[in-house]
């Protein structure tokens with residue numbers, strides 16, 4: 001699993017998915033008034049990615065509306081400081097790796113102990129108890145061990161490989177937008 005975070009192809013795939021999601025969001029127009037949407041990206045520099053600098057976002061072009069529309073993203077998991085794939089994979093690895101390997105990984109990615117503990121807490125409480133997971137967990141043929149989240153998701157999606165990882169990030173899309181703010185708040 002460590003190697004996949006070095007795999008450029010994964011990041012390219014994720015970029016492509018986000019571009020497509022953004023185009024689709026823009027084509028749909030403003031949800032409030034139907035006006036045309038203009039680019040109004042958020043500057044975001046998540047750690048652990050390939051150096052991404054912004055998250056796609058749009059603004060309604062009509063003066064009296066100006067509402068924002070931020071498409072879901074496979075790169076940014078809510079407002080977390082790290083790229084979504086790092087949050088998912090490193091959290092999963094913590095569930096299965098020896099302490100020594102966790103430490104090396106943490107140092108390599110410059111993630112402090114508190115951040116890791118925070119992610120763990122988030123998966124165990126906020127994610128597992130949230131509306132998204134409660135609605136989705138029934139779709140898996142075999143129940144996923146919630147005490148070991150997100151390791152169970154990583155194995156069921158085959159997210160140790162690039163295609164599986166992209167599939168998993170797509171699955172998590174609904175929790176990456178502000179409409180699910182309560183779920184993502186960290």
Ligand SMILES: [Zn+2]
Pocket residue numbers: 030031032033034035060061062065066067
């Ligand atoms: Zn509008």
